Amino acid sequence: MKQHVIIFEARGGSDKGAYGYRPDSKPIIDALANRGWSSEIIFYRDEDRGEIYCHACEKAGAYISRVNPGNLRDETGYFQMLRELVKRRVVGLPHPDAMINYGAKNAVEKLKGTDIVPQDVNCYYDFETFKSSFPESLMHGVRVAKQNRGSTGEGVWRVEALDGPTNGDGSYGLETQVKCTEAKDNHVEIMPLGDFIDYCVQYLDGEGGMILDMPFLERITEGEIRVFMLRNKVVNVVHKKPADAPDAFSATLFSGAKYTYETPDKWPGLVGIVSKNVSVIQQRLGNYDLPLIWTIDFILDTDKETGADKYVLGEINASCVGFSTHLELSDDIADEIVRLMEAEAVVNPNWMAFTS
Ligand SMILES: Nc1ncnc2c1ncn2[C@@H]1O[C@H](COP(=O)(O)OP(=O)(O)O)[C@@H](O)[C@H]1O
Ligand SMILES: [Mg+2]
Structure with missing residues (x-):
C-alpha cells in the first residue's frame, strides 16, 4: 500500500487562504504526517492533466478531491482523470461519480419514499415537462424550484401564486401572477407564471441541467441544519438561521444568515435519523463508497398527522466541503483515511475469489 495521499485543489475561488491553498488542507497534511503518511496538494489544470495523472498513478495510494467544480472552466477533464485513477486502483475520496450524484439536486428526488423526503417532490430534465408540470405542482402550495449548479x-426560487387558480380544473394558468424570491439575496420579483417558467429554461441547459421542485418549508425561518459527515459518522452540526427580514428564506452567509456551530450530542434525534438513512442514501445515489467528508442539509417540517417534528432533506454537498472553523477535525479525517486504506489493502478486489 502506498502511504501517500494527493489532495486536488483548483486555483482561485473564494475558498482559498494564504498562498492560494484551502486553509483546511494543510492541517490534513500535518495530521497524516503525524501518522507516518506523506501527502501533497496539487492544483488541477486541464493543461497538466497527463502529467498529474502519471504522477498520481505512480505515487498515490489515494486522492482527496477538494475542487469546487465552479472553479474549473469545465470539469469534464478533471472527472475523467479521477475515473481513470480509480480504475488504476488509486482510492478515490470520493469517486467522481459519487461526488456528482451526491451533490446533484436530484439526490432529493432519488430519496423519495424515505422518511426524509416528502412524496410531493419532482425533478425535471426537459423544458416541456417542466412547463406542463410546474403549474400543477403549484396547486399543492408554495414551491421551491432549484437549479442544479452553484x-x-x-x-433557487421560492414561488408563490398570488391569484387564485385561473383554470377551470383548479390549476394555475400561465398568466397567473407569481411572487418569486431568490435564495441568493432574498430579492423578490413578481411576474406571470409563464415568464418565470421561460426564465428557467437556462437551468435545463447542458449536461447536468435539471430543476428540482419541492414544497416550500416555512420552518426554514428556524434555520437550516447542516450535518457534517465523516463517512458514516456525524461529527458536527451547523445551525444556519436566515436573516430576520420579511422575505428572507436563504441560509447562505451572503444573504445575512447567522451560523451557530454545535456538537452532535445537542441533536440526538437528527443523528438517529441520519444513522438510520445513511445506507439508503448510499444505495440510492449509486452505491459508491461514502464520501470522506460530506454534508447533509435538513429543514424542519411538522408531520400533519402527529404534529411531530420532521427533518426534510434540502440538499447534499460532497465536492468541496470545508472545515476551516473546526481544524481539529483533521485528526479524525487522517485516522479515517489510514483506517480505510488499511482495510482496502486487506480486501484487494484484484485477487481471485476461492473456488472449490
Ligand atoms: N424546500 C425549501 N423550503 C424552504 N427553504 C428552502 C428549501 N430549499 C432550499 N431552501 C433555502 O434556500 C437555500 C438554498 O438552497 P439549496 O438547496 O441549499 O441550494 P444551494 O446549492 O444554492 O445552496 C437553502 O440554504 C435554504 O435556506
Ligand atoms: Mg445549500
Missing part, C-alpha cells in the same frame, strides 16, 4: 442560492 451553491450560493443562485437559481
Whole structure:
C-alpha cells in the first residue's frame, strides 16, 4: 500500500487562504504526517492533466478531491482523470461519480419514499415537462424550484401564486401572477407564471441541467441544519438561521444568515435519523463508497398527522466541503483515511475469489 495521499485543489475561488491553498488542507497534511503518511496538494489544470495523472498513478495510494467544480472552466477533464485513477486502483475520496450524484439536486428526488423526503417532490430534465408540470405542482402550495449548479442560492426560487387558480380544473394558468424570491439575496420579483417558467429554461441547459421542485418549508425561518459527515459518522452540526427580514428564506452567509456551530450530542434525534438513512442514501445515489467528508442539509417540517417534528432533506454537498472553523477535525479525517486504506489493502478486489 502506498502511504501517500494527493489532495486536488483548483486555483482561485473564494475558498482559498494564504498562498492560494484551502486553509483546511494543510492541517490534513500535518495530521497524516503525524501518522507516518506523506501527502501533497496539487492544483488541477486541464493543461497538466497527463502529467498529474502519471504522477498520481505512480505515487498515490489515494486522492482527496477538494475542487469546487465552479472553479474549473469545465470539469469534464478533471472527472475523467479521477475515473481513470480509480480504475488504476488509486482510492478515490470520493469517486467522481459519487461526488456528482451526491451533490446533484436530484439526490432529493432519488430519496423519495424515505422518511426524509416528502412524496410531493419532482425533478425535471426537459423544458416541456417542466412547463406542463410546474403549474400543477403549484396547486399543492408554495414551491421551491432549484437549479442544479452553484451553491450560493443562485437559481433557487421560492414561488408563490398570488391569484387564485385561473383554470377551470383548479390549476394555475400561465398568466397567473407569481411572487418569486431568490435564495441568493432574498430579492423578490413578481411576474406571470409563464415568464418565470421561460426564465428557467437556462437551468435545463447542458449536461447536468435539471430543476428540482419541492414544497416550500416555512420552518426554514428556524434555520437550516447542516450535518457534517465523516463517512458514516456525524461529527458536527451547523445551525444556519436566515436573516430576520420579511422575505428572507436563504441560509447562505451572503444573504445575512447567522451560523451557530454545535456538537452532535445537542441533536440526538437528527443523528438517529441520519444513522438510520445513511445506507439508503448510499444505495440510492449509486452505491459508491461514502464520501470522506460530506454534508447533509435538513429543514424542519411538522408531520400533519402527529404534529411531530420532521427533518426534510434540502440538499447534499460532497465536492468541496470545508472545515476551516473546526481544524481539529483533521485528526479524525487522517485516522479515517489510514483506517480505510488499511482495510482496502486487506480486501484487494484484484485477487481471485476461492473456488472449490
Ligand atoms: N424546500 C425549501 N423550503 C424552504 N427553504 C428552502 C428549501 N430549499 C432550499 N431552501 C433555502 O434556500 C437555500 C438554498 O438552497 P439549496 O438547496 O441549499 O441550494 P444551494 O446549492 O444554492 O445552496 C437553502 O440554504 C435554504 O435556506
Ligand atoms: Mg445549500
